[in-house]
Amino acid sequence: MTQTTTHADNIIDAGWIIPVNASKEILSNHSLVIQHGHLIALLPTAEVDKHYHSDKRYSLQDHLLIPGLINAHGHAAMTLFRGLADDLPLMTWLQDHIWPAEAQWVNEEFVQDGTQLAMLEMLRCGTTTFSDMYFFPDVAARAAHDARMRCQISFPVLDFPTAWARDADDYIHKGLELIDDFGSQQLINIAFGPHAPYTVSDAPLQRIVTLSEELDCPVQIHLHETAQELRDAFLADRRRPIQRLHDLGLLGPRLQCVHMTQLDDRDIQLMRQNNAHVVHCPNSNLKLASGFCPVGRLHGAGVNVALGTDGAASNNRLDMLGEMRNAALLAKAISNDASAIDAHSALEMATINGAKALGIDAYTGSLEIGKAADIAAINLSAIESQPLYNPLSQLVYATDPSQVSHVWVNGELLLEDRKTLTLDSTRIISRARNWAELIKDSQ
Ligand SMILES: [Zn+2]
Known part of the structure; x- marks a missing residue:
């Protein structure tokens, strides 16, 4: 018998997820399921295929997902x-x-x-x-x-x-x-x-x-x-x-x-x-x-x-x-x-x-069902995070910004492998340099 599964816009499989909920959970091998910019499921990766399918699936096994x-x-x-x-x-x-x-x-x-x-x-x-x-x-x-x-x-x-x-x-x-x-x-x-x-x-x-x-x-x-x-x-x-x-x-x-x-x-x-x-x-x-x-x-x-x-x-x-x-x-x-x-x-x-x-905690600030998919992915395979006893400890006390790999806001991917998708970094840096030249000359 074939079981029908729900289509999702994105599925992110992660090594660890810290949802920042009341029970302070740290989840291993879990996935986030995103539909219309919102989180519709947070479940063990092994169970995803039973319930959901998506054309866009991210495999971030070395990564920790946290609320943006x-x-x-x-x-x-x-x-x-x-x-x-x-x-x-x-x-x-x-x-x-x-x-x-x-x-x-x-x-x-x-x-x-x-x-x-x-x-x-x-x-x-x-x-x-x-x-x-x-x-x-x-x-x-x-x-x-x-x-x-x-x-x-x-x-x-x-x-x-x-x-x-x-x-x-x-x-x-x-x-x-x-x-x-x-x-x-x-x-x-x-x-x-x-x-x-x-x-x-x-x-x-x-x-x-x-x-x-x-x-x-x-x-x-x-x-x-x-x-x-x-x-x-x-x-x-x-x-x-x-x-x-x-x-x-x-x-x-x-x-x-x-x-x-x-x-x-x-x-x-x-x-x-x-x-x-x-x-x-x-x-x-x-x-x-x-x-x-x-x-x-x-x-x-x-x-x-x-x-x-x-x-x-x-x-x-x-x-x-x-x-x-x-x-x-x-x-x-x-x-x-x-x-x-x-x-x-x-x-x-x-x-x-x-x-x-x-005043926006009803829709962001934690990875909970119904909230917007505002998510940051942090690569914990970096040297600075070894060895890994506790992803929360690594995150707060040892993580460098260079380990942030992906960022989603409202379900939209804005940073992929550290490249910004909605901001032109080359142009922005060049503009900043121009301003610095002008301001420096006036000091
Ligand atoms: Zn201020």
């Missing part, structure tokens, strides 16, 4: 400033180097080229979703749409003029147009991106509270990044910035607080009570000597902590594997506890926690 990594904070176009100014504290770096360079160079073309360079790097590090906060967010959204990556575009809001907008009202007005233009796109979410408490005054923050509730839009803000930020805020109005945001009504489940290196027990309690999210950027905080986010304490208190690279100008990489490893190592060091943030918790921070922070 989620870079929950960055400034993609700033990749063109990578290595322009190093070894400086945050405010000197911003005021004397980054802001003047932005005033001179940032335009639509810069954002297009810089965002493409960032996406090229992120895909090759296993990232499938990124959050961006930069000028000309419409250009970044279009670039992400064309590359078919998943993203959150947080349009910036500032009190002062930049090349993109005149004042806070103008930023918000342009942001609302962006929601009209891209809000219905499957892979793109639009968020409000008030830059920081020290660059946005109360009136625009209050408008953002109202509008984000009305439109059910997330809000991302740099918060408690340095001790100086807290000293200045306290001198200005005797409040910690997080308290000010709470008084304004901004602290809630839609709020993504980036950095959070300066936190006392009351701050952590406020975050927990209001279900606000933290986006931890360990390498950027280390490089700018901004401080240490108390990830172990936040985790213990039940606050959701996601991970981000921040911009390549202050990192200087967009490598979420590196962020994951350093997040785990730093959490252990600052809590003086080697068991703080174990390997699976670090992977959760780079995947499902990012999806929760961005």
